Amino acid sequence: MDDKIQKQRLQKLRDTMRKTNTDLVAVGPGAHMQYLLGFHPHADERPCLLLIALSGEVFLIPSINAQGSRTKTDVAFQIWGDDEGPNTALKNALLSINADEAKNIVLDETMRADFALLLLEYLPKTKHRFTLDTLGAARMLKGEDEIALLKENALIADRAMLAGFEAIKPGMREIEIYEVIKNQFSSEGAPIEFGIVGGGPNGAFPHHQTGERIIQNGDAVVVDIGGRKNGYPSDITRMAIIGTAPDGYEEVHAIVEAAVVAAMQTARPGVRASEVDAAARNVISDAGFGEFFVHRTGHGMGIDIHEHPYITATSETILQSGMVFSIEPGIYLPGRFGIRLEEIVVLRDDGPEVFSQLPRTAYLVNG
């Protein structure tokens, strides 16, 4: 990563630390670190933490990863070897940035439990929270560079979706459709990250594990896919119908579509995330399907497929221009079918800009 971007992002983080009276932010080898430094060392059981105080930052790093990481960042290292363990190096790291008596700290919520509890041992009087109002807040507001990458990925996902749809035939197994989608992603240099192909009753499991079930005439098929390119992911859900739609399908599809539209019309800068969730949920509840919309309306997306802001019934987050998130209501009818329609949007001053160019109508396959 460009040195300038690295400095800007650390600066942006420190602004949020000052506003929230935070003494220390501790980050493990994952997406938060990727955002701040443009890389992270190999993540394993060896404690590895980027520690950021107001006055400076330091890297607690296992010696096995030190040399390789040295070529990628100028942050000061406190290196520890397998023979001694991390304790002395951690102590010295905290001292080196005057954080050994930090009172208010923020932990990367995704780091391993043993990393977090090791750090808390050395800061027993501290109050901890997670990244929502510091690093999470900084990451929520995307730069135009990030938005451009997310948009490019969304169009790749559109083509992967179409490739999958064009391949579907009754008699195929879910996993075979997944393979077609995976290959299309690969051919564009965007390895697949996940792919749910849920046919018929399997579509009623929101996190169905794509498997051996054979697609048949009368199936509604949920396809929820994403790949990754240039460090950023994609995520889209669309529906396909094989031959004749199952009983009641059109009605339920129209309700989910109306829920998407209601969420889109509500999402504006200054609005609470929970209001967007309510907009989608009310449409579905008013239509009598409230109990079958079993998840939140959406999630933020950046380096992580799921990150802040979460679009939930209880989220207090105020939406702002530059935030990127999914709008993905669904209705899941056990034993029958499921319907989910998912868009990734970037919030602009006048409302959401949708990345995908695919219609949300069901793709029709000859039965």
Next chain:
Amino acid sequence: MDDKIQKQRLQKLRDTMRKTNTDLVAVGPGAHMQYLLGFHPHADERPCLLLIALSGEVFLIPSINAQGSRTKTDVAFQIWGDDEGPNTALKNALLSINADEAKNIVLDETMRADFALLLLEYLPKTKHRFTLDTLGAARMLKGEDEIALLKENALIADRAMLAGFEAIKPGMREIEIYEVIKNQFSSEGAPIEFGIVGGGPNGAFPHHQTGERIIQNGDAVVVDIGGRKNGYPSDITRMAIIGTAPDGYEEVHAIVEAAVVAAMQTARPGVRASEVDAAARNVISDAGFGEFFVHRTGHGMGIDIHEHPYITATSETILQSGMVFSIEPGIYLPGRFGIRLEEIVVLRDDGPEVFSQLPRTAYLVNG
């Protein structure tokens, strides 16, 4: 997973809990859960914990994953929805197994920090530690079924290593050799998990990120690879020489080989893991290269590529028959080359049985 195996493993875990006076073991959606239940729900930011007390077990599970998981286990569920959050369900879960006043608990060290700290909020007076003497101890002792799978994977890795070696030509990029290895793994139904191809000076970074460097005459090339099949991984490191070996290569290779042999001869049931580390380390130190052996001698391997027992300078673990671990000393000479030789072994009553059938001599490629 077979119900019988699931019951046996929970039983084995509870035996270790009784011995260590443990009231509660908390496990996130990862390898520990895979070991106990034969599956784990999709892991994301939604708190998901298997809670095991002496008297019973319960699953704190997000509603989005509940239906899909219900088909895979009979453990009682405490389900929570995105609209309410996990707090009430967690409280009820702890009550349901009489663990709301647990005094001594064990946390899955790999779970997310926010999962662990959420649980600790509800058990403020508890003492916590990680899994080394309970679940980790149970997992260290492999069944013959697990050993057979690890052995099968090791032979697949042998063939992937050979495929890579046979493909190497001066002028190729590291990443191209990686691709050959990856394809060989795939062709045997064992997707690659990691692959380090470090040529020339890159070999001196133990965790080198395979890249664009061109393999050239005079390179020593470190190849450290692993795939996964039937839920279990492989891990092996061998060396290739392109044309003429770099100055000093043969001497250093012989020292690393002697360190492997010394560790093998020391590893016996009843011996401390630290003694095996010392055996390898002493050979290298006595030869004057101690400062260039920058990591531990090995790590356990099972469902996780890295798990207990760790073969380190400070490990108090007493080795037992049925443990599977790596022996992988290395010498890394910055700017010149690195050498690592890695075997995976299962410890038997009379010493280590090596899985790989590949010699540890360097593979010679025409320059």
